[in-house]
Amino acid sequence: xxxxxxxxxxxxxxxxxxxxxxxxxxxxxxxxxxxxxxxxxxxxxxxxxxxxxxxxxxxxxxxxxxxxxxxxxxxxxxxxxxxxxxxxxxxxxxxxxxxxxxxxxxxxxxxxxxxxxxxxxxxxxxxxxxxxxxxxxxxxxxxxxxxxxxxxxxxxxxxxxxxxxxxxxxxxxxxxxxxxxxxxxxxxxxxxxxxxxxxxxxxxxxxxxxxxxxxxxxxxxxxxxxxxxxxxxxxxxxxxxxxxxxxxxxxxxxxxxxxxxxxxxxxxxxxxxxxxxxxxxxxxxxxxxxxxxxxxxxxxxxxxxxxxxxxxxxxxxxxxxxxxxxxxxxxxxxxxxxxxxxxxxxxxxxxxxxxxxxxxxxxxxxxxxx
Ligand SMILES: O=C(O)CCC(=O)c1ccccc1C(=O)O
Ligand SMILES: [Mg+2]
Numbered sequence: 001x002x003x004x005x006x007x008x009x010x011x012x013x014x015x016x017x018x019x020x021x022x023x024x025x026x027x028x029x030x031x032x033x034x035x036x037x038x039x040x041x042x043x044x045x046x047x048x049x050x051x052x053x054x055x056x057x058x059x060x061x062x063x064x065x066x067x068x069x070x071x072x073x074x075x076x077x078x079x080x081x082x083x084x085x086x087x088x089x090x091x092x093x094x095x096x097x098x099x100x101x102x103x104x105x106x107x108x109x110x111x112x113x114x115x116x117x118x119x120x121x122x123x124x125x126x127x128x129x130x131x132x133x134x135x136x137x138x139x140x141x142x143x144x145x146x147x148x149x150x151x152x153x154x155x156x157x158x159x160x161x162x163x164x165x166x167x168x169x170x171x172x173x174x175x176x177x178x179x180x181x182x183x184x185x186x187x188x189x190x191x192x193x194x195x196x197x198x199x200x201x202x203x204x205x206x207x208x209x210x211x212x213x214x215x216x217x218x219x220x221x222x223x224x225x226x227x228x229x230x231x232x233x234x235x236x237x238x239x240x241x242x243x244x245x246x247x248x249x250x251x252x253x254x255x256x257x258x259x260x261x262x263x264x265x266x267x268x269x270x271x272x273x274x275x276x277x278x279x280x281x282x283x284x285x286x287x288x289x290x291x292x293x294x295x296x297x298x299x300x301x302x303x304x305x306x307x308x309x310x311x312x313x314x315x316x317x318x319x320x321x322x323x324x325x326x327x328x329x330x331x332x333x334x335x336x337x338x339x340x341x342x343x344x345x346x347x348x349x350x351x352x353x354x355x356x357x358x359x360x361x362x363x364x365x366x367x368x369x370x
Contacts, residue, residue, distance in 0.1 A: 001038060001080070001082070001083075001109070001112065001113060001116065002039050003036050003037070003038060003076050003077055003081070003109070003370070004077075004369065004370050005036070005037040005369050005370070006036050006037075006073045006105070006108075007034075007035040007037075007366070008033075008365060008366050008368070009035070009358065009362045009364070009365040010030065010031075010032055010061065010065070010362065010363050010364040010365070011030070011032075011296070011358065011361045011362055012028060012029070012361060013028060013031075013296060013325055013329075014029075014325075015027060015029060015294070015324060015325075016324060018139070019139040019294060020139040020141075021140065021165045021167075021192045022140075022166070022167035022192045022194035023056065023193075023194075024053075025139075026051075026294060029294055029324075030052045030061050030363075031049070031050070031295075031296065031299075032047065032048040032050070032061060032065060032068070032104060033045070033046075033047050033298060033358065033362075034046050034047065034105050034107070034108040035108060035353075036108040038112060042112060042115055043353075044107075044108040044109055044111035044113070044115065045107075045108055045349065046103070046104050046105070046106070046110070046111060046298060046302060047104060047296055048061070048064045048103070049103070049104075049264070049265075049295060049299060050063065051293075056241070056293070057100075057241065057267070059099070059101065064098070064100055064101040067095075067098045067102075068104065068105060069366070069368070072092065072101060072102065073105065073368045075092065076105060076109065077368060077369070078370075081109065083113070084106060084110045084113045084272065085272045087102070087105070087106045087109060087272070088102060088106055088269050088270050088272045092106075092269075099244055099266060099267055099270075100266040100267070102269045102270055103266045103267075103268070103269050103271070106271060106272065107265065107270060107302050110124070110125075110270075111302075111348045111349050112348070114347060114348045115347045118347050119347060120305070120344060120346060120348070121301075121305040121348055121349055121350070122304070122306075122344070122345075123345075125271060125306060125308070125309065126309060127306070127307075127308025127309045128309075129307070129308040129309075129310070129312075130343055131340040131341065132304060132312065132316070132340065132341050132343060133160045133314075133316075133339055133340060134159060134160060134339060134340065135160050135161035135163060135315035135316065135339075136159040136161075136162060136163065136317070136323070137292060137317045137319070138150055138151065138163065138165065140165045140166075144173075144174060144177045144178075147164065147174065147178065148177070148181050151178065151181075151182060151185075155182070155185065157320075157336065158336060158337065158340075159339050160186065160315040160339035161185070161187065161188065161212065161315045162182075162187050162188070163187075163188045163189070163190055163317065164187070164190070165189075165190050165191075165192070166189045166190065166194070167191065168195065168199065168202070171191075171202060172206060175187075175189060175206060175209050175211070176209070179209050186212055186315070187209070187210075187211055187212065188211050188213045188214065189214050189215065190214075191214065191215065191217040192215075192240075192241070193216055193217075195217045195218055196218065196219070196225075197225050197229065199217075203217055203233065204233055206235060207235050211235050212314070213237065214237055214238070215237075215238040215239075215240050215262060216238070216239060216240040216242065216262075217229065220242060221242055222242055223242055223248070223252045223257040224255065224257070226239065226252070226255075226258060227252075227255040227256045227257040230256055236258070236259035237258045237259060237260070238258055238260035238262055239252055239257065239258040239260075239261055239262065240267070240291055243267070243268070244267060245269070245273060245277070246273070249277055249280055249286075250280070253286065258286075259286065260286065260288070261277070261286055261287075261288050262288070262290075262291040263277055263288050263290055263291065263312075264291040264293060265299075265306060266293060266299075267291075271305075271306060274306050275306070278306075278311050279311075282310070282311035287311065287314050288312055288313075288314070289307075289313075289314035289315060289316045289317075290303045290317065291316065291317050292317030292318055292319070294324060296328060296329050296330075297328040297351060297353075298330060298349070298351075300318055300321065300328075300330075300334045301334070301344075301350065301351045302349065303318040304341055304344070307343075308343045315339070318334070318341065319336065320334055320335050320336040321333035321334045321335070322335075328357075329353060329354055329357045329358050330349075331351065331352045331354050334351070
């Protein structure tokens with residue numbers, strides 16, 4: 001592959017509804033959209049899932065721009081890349097961390113590669129599903145009534161499982177109330193690292209509610225305390241923040257820190273490592289699902305492609321575009337029917353990135369040439 005041009009754009013989209021987690025409230029979405037072009041003018045697209053502030057992990061829009069501009073883009077423009085797997089495994093291997101920045105450009109190269117091969121990205125990754133099951137992530141609301149109402153709407157729309165964000169004080173009583181209203185729905189909770197082992201009793205109390213799993217209750221960089229907690233809880237622990245690689249997953253499984261893993265392409269450095277992590281979990285009977293980072297349609301399309309792999313056996317967080325944006329930047333937008341998304345079969349991501357819409361939401365852009 002010969003990459004001739006890379007364009008970075010900083011986009012800003014307004015969220016339709018504020019999204020609150022244990023680490024804060026998002027009202028809008030600033031992100032970097034990456035476009036790579038080959039010599040025939042064919043484009044590959046991806047987005048960085050780094051947020052404006054280092055609240056989910058340490059990366060930000062600015063640190064990603066810096067790493068992309070000063071390290072990753074020069075590598076991609078200078079070298080002849082035979083296959084996108086080489087980026088993470090060879091060309092980026094000496095650069096530590098910065099997973100979301102690496103994933104952003106790697107994803108764009110994967111899309112371009114699939115288009116050059118005249119293959120869907122899902123197929124290029126080895127995915128064989130034609131439809132994927134999806135759930136929905138519901139943020140912390142002002143009241144339990146509002147939460148109950150929102151859950152009802154999402155169930156009406158067909159979502160196959162409900163994830164509720166929790167934090168100390170918005171947990172056991174909430175789940176108890178939700179279980180009174182909806183005794184049998186597939187339900188889980190995500191704490192985004194809001195608890196410590198001092199909260200053991202509160203967390204163990206969640207065992208009474210048949211939750212599918214509890215996601216990342218303890219520190220973002222911990223796997224030791226999670227093992228202690230898992231030993232005390234029947235409910236499976238799912239790790240999100242603390243898994244960046246197959247190697248992290250191997251250690252977590254060895255310690256017994258979790259029984260399920262959430263795969264986010266950005267968090268592990270791209271599609272190549274996501275697929276490896278998927279394969280490793282499959283070989284070890286650990287189910288996986290695809291997490292979300294409030295992506296625009298471009299990131300959503302990447303999530304759909306990776307979710308077509310066979311061990312994504314649990315519904316992910318890739319909900320419809322219309323739950324986030326008044327207008328998405330892809331055509332068609334992502335739609336959900338009966339809790340399923342149809343995996344596109346046309347080349348690459350299978351959704352067109354609309355330049356008109358991209359331009360409308362771009363606050364700053366820069367072009368880099370070979
Ligand atoms: O709807 C989505 O994209 C998932 C939303 C979500 O849960 C989330 C959003 C931003 C940061 C972290 C997380 C998370 O899964 O922990
Ligand atoms: Mg999470």
